[in-house]
Amino acid sequence: MMHVVSVSGGKDSTATYCRAIERGLPFRAVAADTGNEHPATYEAVNSLHLKTGGPKVEWVKADFSQQIAGKRAFIEKNWEKHGVPADLVARALAVLHPTGNPFLDLCLWKGRFPSRKAQFCTEELKVNPIDQKVTRPLLATGATVISWQGVRAAESEVRKYLPPFQRVGGHEDLPGQLYVYRPLLRIESVEEVFAIARRHGVDPNPLYGWGLRRVGCFPCINCAKAELALVDQHFPEQIDRLEEWEAIVSDACKRGYSTFFNLVNDPVMQAEWLELERTGLAIERFSLEQFGIRRMVEWAKTDRGGRQYSLLARDFNTVCNQWGACE
Numbered sequence: 001m002m003h004v005v006s007v008s009g010g011k012d013s014t015a016t017y018c019r020a021i022e023r024g025l026p027f028r029a030v031a032a033d034t035g036n037e038h039p040a041t042y043e044a045v046n047s048l049h050l051k052t053g054g055p056k057v058e059w060v061k062a063d064f065s066q067q068i069a070g071k072r073a074f075i076e077k078n079w080e081k082h083g084v085p086a087d088l089v090a091r092a093l094a095v096l097h098p099t100g101n102p103f104l105d106l107c108l109w110k111g112r113f114p115s116r117k118a119q120f121c122t123e124e125l126k127v128n129p130i131d132q133k134v135t136r137p138l139l140a141t142g143a144t145v146i147s148w149q150g151v152r153a154a155e156s157e158v159r160k161y162l163p164p165f166q167r168v169g170g171h172e173d174l175p176g177q178l179y180v181y182r183p184l185l186r187i188e189s190v191e192e193v194f195a196i197a198r199r200h201g202v203d204p205n206p207l208y209g210w211g212l213r214r215v216g217c218f219p220c221i222n223c224a225k226a227e228l229a230l231v232d233q234h235f236p237e238q239i240d241r242l243e244e245w246e247a248i249v250s251d252a253c254k255r256g257y258s259t260f261f262n263l264v265n266d267p268v269m270q271a272e273w274l275e276l277e278r279t280g281l282a283i284e285r286f287s288l289e290q291f292g293i294r295r296m297v298e299w300a301k302t303d304r305g306g307r308q309y310s311l312l313a314r315d316f317n318t319v320c321n322q323w324g325a326c327e
């Protein structure tokens with residue numbers, strides 16, 4: 001039997017790692033590098049074994065080189081035939097080369113950023129790499145694998161109904177069996193979660209001290225409005241990076257544009273966007289200056305559309321909500 005603890009640098013997965021130490025038997029700890037984490041999160045994960053005496057966390061990382069090569073071949077063969085303007089084809093072919101950053105390469109391959117309704121990031125950047133590089137090889141040996149997930153029932157309606165221990169399907173081609181164990185499920189308070197880590201000498205990820213409710217991707221595409229304002233205030237270089245990514249991913253997009261955050265988050269921007277669509281001028285007139293990350297940051301500093309767009313406060317039924325892969 002092999003126990004595998006998923007770690008993200010956040011409070012719940014850190015407490016889960018500490019609980020595994022308290023159990024006193026060997027385990028492996030794994031983290032998925034999305035390429036969109038804050039340096040403090042990498043530091044929190046990389047120092048965990050030094051502070052606790054537990055196992056060093058193994059990083060896994062998705063690689064989309066093959067998918068990007070496949071997309072290049074598809075574009076060369078088909079886009080002009082499908083009526084895509086030659087300048088957009090040339091722009092896409094120029095930019096479609098792997099960068100080695102999983103988040104950016106995923107968006108290059110997909111030709112867009114993920115969104116709440118198309119949240120392919122969790123699966124492609126976290127669930128699949130851990131499955132392919134850790135879980136499946138263990139199951140192939142015939143082992144029983146217990147995957148420890150740091151989720152709490154008190155966090156959301158969806159998590160409330162999860163069982164503490166569960167058999168997981170989807171690996172019937174392999175001789176081993178996979179179970180999920182959720183050791184924090186009945187813990188209600190965040191303070192209790194932090195206390196578990198503290199008794200092993202682990203302080204909270206410093207990002208919590210900056211006022212962020214969750215760590216993980218920095219920022220997450222589901223980032224709350226107030227959190228986006230905090231990111232801009234304290235870590236403006238992260239906004240610079242996203243601005244650069246928007247320009248790159250837009251070049252790989254058939255429409256010629258893609259934004260990190262969904263356009264409909266800001267009611268004023270949404271009205272402008274609907275007007276462009278109504279007049280059939282969306283592709284011609286769209287600009288990242290008008291709809292991109294900088295504009296979203298400006299909106300995040302305003303009062304309009306605030307409370308109802310605090311997305312992480314919502315309860316949505318996604319793979320990350322059930323698996324705790326995105327804290």
Ligand code: SF4
Nearest residue numbers: 121122217220221326
């Ligand atoms: S933290 Fe957010 S952006 Fe990152 S993989 Fe999860 S849902 Fe996607």
